[in-house]
Amino acid sequence: MQSLVNAIREHGIILPGGILKVDGLVNHQLLPAVTRDMGQQFAAYFRPLAPTKILTIEVSGIAPAIVTAIELNVPMVYARKKRPITMKDPAFHAQSVSRTKGGVVDLFVSGEYLGPGDRVVVIDDFLASGGTLLALNGMIEQSGATLLGLGCVIEKQFEGGREKLAHLGVPIHTLANIVRMNEQEGVIVESGR
Numbered sequence: 001m002q003s004l005v006n007a008i009r010e011h012g013i014i015l016p017g018g019i020l021k022v023d024g025l026v027n028h029q030l031l032p033a034v035t036r037d038m039g040q041q042f043a044a045y046f047r048p049l050a051p052t053k054i055l056t057i058e059v060s061g062i063a064p065a066i067v068t069a070i071e072l073n074v075p076m077v078y079a080r081k082k083r084p085i086t087m088k089d090p091a092f093h094a095q096s097v098s099r100t101k102g103g104v105v106d107l108f109v110s111g112e113y114l115g116p117g118d119r120v121v122v123i124d125d126f127l128a129s130g131g132t133l134l135a136l137n138g139m140i141e142q143s144g145a146t147l148l149g150l151g152c153v154i155e156k157q158f159e160g161g162r163e164k165l166a167h168l169g170v171p172i173h174t175l176a177n178i179v180r181m182n183e184q185e186g187v188i189v190e191s192g193r
């Protein structure tokens with residue numbers, strides 16, 4: 001997705017620990033044209049699979065997930081990191097590691113909004129180690145829903161997450177791919193795959 005690649009080149013900053021700061025377009029500020037394009041790209045890719053629901057995780061997955069859900073005209077559900085008193089049983093639970101805040105994070109999805117009839121596409125902002133997508137898949141399995149595919153805005157190819165998700169046997173679609181990044185070369189980014 002060329003508009004995204006251009007925005008990463010313009011806004012992306014390499015931080016210690018292999019973190020790419022893209023707060024200017026994904027994680028803090030959102031750009032309307034680029035965000036709208038994300039939804040159109042994901043929708044075009046996943047529409048033939050006939051999903052009935054988009055699943056993501058708060059907070060940075062919500063924007064790309066909702067624009068995709070709007071394009072596909074299906075509901076979007078986001079996993080919550082703290083269980084609210086409004087969430088009744090059954091609720092599905094998993095854990096992931098927060099890459100930008102550190103520590104283990106609890107994830108909760110209510111059985112009211114995810115269940116055996118659902119055909120689910122998961123959308124998130126980053127595919128890095130793949131741990132977060134595995135955690136989301138764990139909740140899909142608990143619910144009895146069917147995982148159809150995984151979509152992420154930015155893939156960090158050098159972290160190998162795609163390989164760790166291959167056993168799920170579903171298509172993985174990303175919109176921009178960070179091939180590598182370092183002080184000497186900067187951010188080497190290409191369109192996703």
Ligand SMILES: O=P(O)(O)OC[C@H]1O[C@H](OP(=O)(O)OP(=O)(O)O)[C@H](O)[C@@H]1O
Binds near residue numbers: 057133
């Ligand atoms: O493939 P992984 O190694 O699991 O990394 C990807 C996850 O890391 C980030 O979560 P984080 O909790 O840092 O950020 P957020 O609160 O901005 O969503 C990002 O939003 C993804 O969900």
Ligand SMILES: O=c1[nH]c(=O)c2nc[nH]c2[nH]1
Binds near residue numbers: 018019020027100128
């Ligand atoms: O802002 C972010 N930058 C990253 O490099 C990253 N990797 C996983 N999650 C991430 N979030």
